[in-house]
Amino acid sequence: MFVLIAGGGRTGTQLAALLVAQNYEICMIEHRRDVLTRLHRELPTEAIYEGYATDLRVLEQAGIRRAEVLATCTDSDADNLALCFLARTRYDVPRTIARINNPRNAWLFDDRFHVDVALNQADILASLIEEEMSLGDMMTLLKLRRGEYSLVEEKIPAGAKVLGIAIKDLPLPEHCVIAAIIRHGEIVMPSGRTTFEVGDEVLAVTDRRGAHELAQLFEPHHEGYQHSG
Amino acid sequence: MNVIVVGCGRVGAQLAYRLYQKGHHVTVIDQEVAAFDNLPPDFRGRTVEGEVLAHGVLHRAGIEQVDGLAAVTNSDSLNAVVAHIARTKYQVPNVVVRNYDPRWQPLQEAFGLQVISSANWGAQRLEELLYGADMRAVFTAGNGEVGIYEFIVPDTWHARTLAELLPEAGCVPAALTRAGRALLPSQSTVLEDCDAVLVSATLEGIEALRQRLYPEREA
Numbered sequence: 001m002f003v004l005i006a007g008g009g010r011t012g013t014q015l016a017a018l019l020v021a022q023n024y025e026i027c028m029i030e031h032r033r034d035v036l037t038r039l040h041r042e043l044p045t046e047a048i049y050e051g052y053a054t055d056l057r058v059l060e061q062a063g064i065r066r067a068e069v070l071a072t073c074t075d076s077d078a079d080n081l082a083l084c085f086l087a088r089t090r091y092d093v094p095r096t097i098a099r100i101n102n103p104r105n106a107w108l109f110d111d112r113f114h115v116d117v118a119l120n121q122a123d124i125l126a127s128l129i130e131e132e133m134s135l136g137d138m139m140t141l142l143k144l145r146r147g148e149y150s151l152v153e154e155k156i157p158a159g160a161k162v163l164g165i166a167i168k169d170l171p172l173p174e175h176c177v178i179a180a181i182i183r184h185g186e187i188v189m190p191s192g193r194t195t196f197e198v199g200d201e202v203l204a205v206t207d208r209r210g211a212h213e214l215a216q217l218f219e220p221h222h223e224g225y226q227h228s229g
Numbered sequence: 230m231n232v233i234v235v236g237c238g239r240v241g242a243q244l245a246y247r248l249y250q251k252g253h254h255v256t257v258i259d260q261e262v263a264a265f266d267n268l269p270p271d272f273r274g275r276t277v278e279g280e281v282l283a284h285g286v287l288h289r290a291g292i293e294q295v296d297g298l299a300a301v302t303n304s305d306s307l308n309a310v311v312a313h314i315a316r317t318k319y320q321v322p323n324v325v326v327r328n329y330d331p332r333w334q335p336l337q338e339a340f341g342l343q344v345i346s347s348a349n350w351g352a353q354r355l356e357e358l359l360y361g362a363d364m365r366a367v368f369t370a371g372n373g374e375v376g377i378y379e380f381i382v383p384d385t386w387h388a389r390t391l392a393e394l395l396p397e398a399g400c401v402p403a404a405l406t407r408a409g410r411a412l413l414p415s416q417s418t419v420l421e422d423c424d425a426v427l428v429s430a431t432l433e434g435i436e437a438l439r440q441r442l443y444p445e446r447e448a
Contacts, residue, residue: 085313
């Protein structure tokens with residue numbers, strides 16, 4: 001697969017190095033002298049094309065007609081949008097991926113400019129931080145389906161509300177499946193009658209809302225409860 | 230007419246002021262508040278400070294109600310992107326784009342936009358003026374690809390027809406003025422010296438005509 005990358009900043013270079021390591025054929029277009037000096041140290045020479053990505057002749061010579069993916073990683077959102085538009089309407093590139101520099105420009109990155117996937121780095125970082133803060137000890141192991149669903153892991157603390165209750169009797173969130181329990185280093189495949197023990201590591205597949213509900217469910221009893229119960 | 234001008238540099242300020250003087254409602258957008266100093270002090274249109282692509286800025290400038298938008302910043306890709314969104318999302322009926330660097334004109338044209346290149350257009354006019362005053366452009370269309378040119382018939386072409394004079398390609402007659410009266414000429418019109426002829430021609434057409442009219446200059 002041949003991937004064309006516009007813009008050799010840190011994002012573009014990281015992507016290029018990753019793809020080269022996986023034996024993809026890539027071509028990076030960059031015009032800045034100082035950036036090119038660095039690129040030549042980090043990428044094979046045949047993967048670098050010197051010129052302006054917004055110059056149609058440069059795009060053509062760098063091979064846009066046979067590119068299966070165009071990734072636009074320049075620091076100009078206008079350039080990234082214009083390049084995705086050109087790639088599809090003029091060169092029939094099957095897939096376009098664009099970097100969003102300024103989150104306030106994110107509303108433009110859609111079909112109107114033929115952007116298939118838009119990567120909003122600021123947004124991704126913010127939602128990761130927000131998630132880490134709001135889920136307490138729950139850890140996200142894997143994102144599924146563009147981040148809609150996740151595989152999460154949480155340890156059952158002492159005094160948890162769920163202790164001693166069979167899974168079938170728990171008010172589990174709607175979009176949530178308990179996938180496995182790791183108990184004393186062994187995998188336990190859960191059934192409806194399984195009950196949680198202190199120290200269990202619970203693996204669950206859930207959506208964002210389910211993760212919050214699950215985190216609440218695994219919390220220890222509030223002080224008031226402990227007195228009354 | 231309600232018009233948005235994006236970019237308040239020399240071209241943007243000039244355009245906004247001209248529109249304002251003709252009585253139109255003009256809104257100028259620029260990300261630098263200092264750019265509005267380019268506007269003459271008696272300009273009474275609206276100014277909106279903001280990055281034009283940022284969410285809400287075009288809306289603040291009233292894009293839902295405008296009849297026209299001109300994107301005239303010094304970033305050619307920005308001009309193209311703003312114009313494209315104005316046409317496709319907001320259905321602005323009349324959208325024009327300035328080309329700043331002729332190298333990026335193909336990129337703008339790929340969007341199917343009306344592009345005006347001040348650099349190309351200016352260079353062509355200067356080139357024409359350098360060729361001499363005996364053939365002058367009185368009107369140019371697009372970026373000067375086609376123009377209306379006027380010349381005076383020299384005595385070497387007296388009593389010959391227009392068909393003999395005009396090149397086969399890139400040049401058609403538009404009007405002929407003889408002794409103060411204008412008429413629509415045909416290919417068979419017989420010329421008299423001192424006739425003033427208007428032709429519509431491409432750059433190649435006008436160059437071929439110039440060589441026929443003034444062959445001695447080629448030496």
